[in-house]
Amino acid sequence: MEKNIPELYGSLVFNDKIMKNKLPGDIYKALRNTIETGRHLELDVANAVAVAMKEWAVENGATHFTHWFQPMTGITAEKHDSFISPLGNGDVIMDFSGKELIKGEPDASSFPSGGLRATFEARGYTAWDPTSPAFIKDGTLCIPTAFCSYSGEALDKKTPLLRSMEAVNKEALRVLKLFGDHDVTRVYSTVGPEQEYFLVDKELYNKRSDLKFCGRTLFGAPAPKGQEMDDHYFGSLRPRVLAFMAELDEELWKLGIPAKTRHNEVAPSQHELAVVYTTNNLAADNNQLTMEVMKRTAEKHGLVCLLHEKPYEGINGSGKHNNWSLSTNTGINLLDPDKEPARNLRFMLFLAATVKAVDVYGDLLRVSVATAGNDHRLGGNEAPPAIVSMFIGDDLAAVLDIVENDSEPEAREEVSMNAGAKVLPHFVKDTTDRNRTSPFAFTGNKFEFRMPGSSLPVSGPNVVLNTAVAEVLGEFADHLENVPAEKLPEEIHTLLKEVIRRHKRIIFNGNGYSEAWVEEAKKRGLFNLPTCAEAFPCFIAEKNIGLLTKHHVFTREEIFSRYEIMQENYIKTIMIEAKTMHSMMNKTFLPSLLSYIKELAETEVKMKKALPSASVSAMEKRLDGLSALYTLISEKTDELKTAFSCTDSLEDSMEKVMFCRYTVLAKMNELRSYADEAEPMIPDEFLTYPSYDKLLFSI
Secondary structure, X not given: OOOOHHHHOOOOEOOHHHHHHHOOHHHHHHHHHHHHHOOOOOHHHHHHHHHHHHHHHHHOOOOEEEEEEXXXXXXXXXXXXXXXXXXXXXXXXXXXXXXXXXXXXXXXXXXXXOOOOOOOOOEEEEEEOOOOOOEEEOOEEEEEEEEEEOOOOEOEOHHHHHHHHHHHHHHHHHHHHHOOXXXXXXXXXXXXXXXXXXXXXXXXXXXXXXXXXXOOOOOOXXXXXXXXXXXXXXXXXXXXXXXXXXXXXXXXXXXXXXXXXXXXXXOOOEEEEEEOOEEHHHHHHHHHHHHHHHHHHHHHOOEEEEOOOOOOOOOOOOEEEEEEEEEEOOOOEOOOOOXXXXXXXXXXXXXXXXXXXXXXXXXXXHHHOOOHHHHHHOOOOOOOOOEOOEEOHHHHHHHHHHHHHOOOOOOOOOOEEOOOOOOOOOEEOOOOOOOOOOOEEEOOOOEEEOOOEOOOOOHHHHHHHHHHHHHHHHHHHHHHOOOOHHHHHHHHHHHHHHHHHHHHHHEOOOXXXXXXXXXXXXXHOOOEOOOHHHHHHHHHOHHHHHHHHHOOOOOHHXXXXXXXXXXXXXXXXXXXHHHHHHHHHHHHHHHHHHHHHHHHHHHHHHHHHHOOOOOOHHHHHHHHHHHHHHHHHHHHHHHHHHHHHHHHHOOOHHHHHHHHHHHHHHHHHHHHHHHHHHHHHOOHHHOOOOOHHHHHHOO
C-alpha cells in the first residue's frame, strides 16, 4: 500500500503545525517567542500549552507522560506518569498541568554525578526544553527536558549543550554586527550526524556473552573473507536488512527525524544512516532517539543493532561523523565560501575562528570523543587518527596563502566534470576532494568532525566545538569592535594574516595514516593523544577549565565531576570486559578446546591400535600444538584474573585508568592472540558460540 510520507512525517510530534492549530493565538506567539529568543516562559502560557499537548497526546493514543532526559550515562532516561486524576467518586479525568509540564523530580542520587551529589541527597529536577518538541513513543508523551541537581548543577548532556549554543550565538552576533548584519537576531550551530552501525542475527548474538555484556567480541578468529573485496560498500541491500531499514525510516519519520540516506558500509553487516541537518540541540535529541529506535526496530526483525565502535577485530569500526556549521535565523550559512572566498571577509573570519579554535583546543576535542570503545577504532580502517588536524582542501589552502602573503586572488572558475563518455552528463566539480583520514574536514559549507564513535551522544563534541569557536569569535569581536568602519576591512585582513600564520600548523591535507605524518605532527606541536589514558587529564588543564567556565558552559565543579565520570566509565568498561573474557574462557572456550583435544587423543589411540605400523605423526603434531595452546590459554586466563583483581587495590582513579589500559588490556590482547590462533583448528561442532563467519554473513 502506498504511504503518504508528508502526512506520516512528524505525525507523533507536537510540532509547530500542531501548536499553531491547538493553541490560542496569543499563547502560540508567546511560546514561539520563547523558542526563538530563549526568553522565560510564564506559567499561564505553560498551563495552556499543557492542556493542548495533553489533548493532542490522548487523541494519538497516549495514556502517560514522561520527562525525557539525558543523564551522564550516555543513554536517555524516563519515568512515566499517567494522565489520570481521580475525582473522588470512583471516576477519573485525563489531566495535565503547566506545573507538570515544566518541572519533574526524578531521583538524582542514582545517576552518575561525579561527586556532585551525595547518595543521601536525592532530589533532582527535570526542566522542560521548549526548543525541542515533545513526541509520542510507545503510548507515552515524551517531553524533552534538562536535568539538574537540587543545588543547580547540570547532571545531564543537554544543559551544557544549550549553554554552549548560547555562547556561540552571543559571540557570533557580535562579529556579524561588524558587517552590518543587524537583521540577524540568532545564530545556530547546526549538526547532521551520520550514524554507522552493525546488524547481527539475534539468535547468534544471544550465544555470545561478550556481545551481550560488552557490545564487542573479545576474541574470534577472522572469517576467511572480510572486507578485502570491497563488495559490501554501497552494495545491494539484502531483503532482511532492507525490511529493517524501511521500518526504521518510517518510525523515525513519524518522530520528525529527517532520516535521509541509508546504505551498506564497508565492513560486512555494517550500515549507515544519515539525517538532514538541524539545530544542534534538536540534532542531539534526535540522535539519542535514533539509536533507541534502531535497537528496538532491529529486534522486531530478529536482529540486534550493535553501536559499539569496534564489535569485530580486523574490519572497520563504526563512527558518527558530526557535520557542524553555523547558520543565522535569516538563512545564511556562515561557513559557505561563495564563489570568491578570499574576498568574502565574513566567511574568512568564521573560517579563521574555526581554524584557531581547533588548533588551540584540539586536546579538548580529543577528550570529547574519548571512550574505551573509540580507543579501538581511532587510527585504522578508515577511522581518523588520534592526532587532531584539519583538512580544508587545495582551494581553501590556496586562499589562506593569498591572505597570508597579500597576493591578489584569482577569480575561481567552475570546473566541469567530464567522465569521457558523451552520453554521460557534465556537471560542476566540487572544489575539493574528500580526505577520509582527516579528523576535521571541510566539506563545502560545513566541517565534518569524524572522530566521534558510533555510540557517543553528539552533545559532548558539540559543546566543545561551540564553546571553542565562541571563544575565538569573542576575541575577534574584542579586537575589531572599536575599529572605525573605513579601516575595518584592512584590520580584518591583518587579523586574518596573524591567525593564519600562527595556526596554519593544524591544517594537513595529506594522508593521516602515514608514519611520516606522526613525525610531522610532533614537529608542529600538535596534540597526539592515542588513548583515553593520555586524553582524560587534558579535560582539567587550566586552559580548558578557563574556556568552559568563562562561557558558563560548566562550573569548575561540573568539570571535575565529568572528569571523574570519564574515568569511572572507562575503568568499569575495561573491568566488565576483562571479567567477561575470563568467564567465557573458563565456561566456553577452554571446555570446547579440551573436548576436541580429548577426541583427538582418543582417535590417535584407536588409530595406533588398528594400524600399528601406520604413521600418525600429523595427528600427533596437531595434538601437541593444541595441547600447548590449551596450557598457554589457561595460564593467560589466570594471569588476566590476577591483573583485574589488582585494580581494586589502586586508590587513584587515573592510576586505575592507566593500569586498565596498559596492564589489563594488554593481558586481554595477549590471551586473545592465543585463543584466535586455536579457534580455526576447532571444528564447529565443538564450539558453543558462533564464530566470525556466522556473525558477519548470517543476514
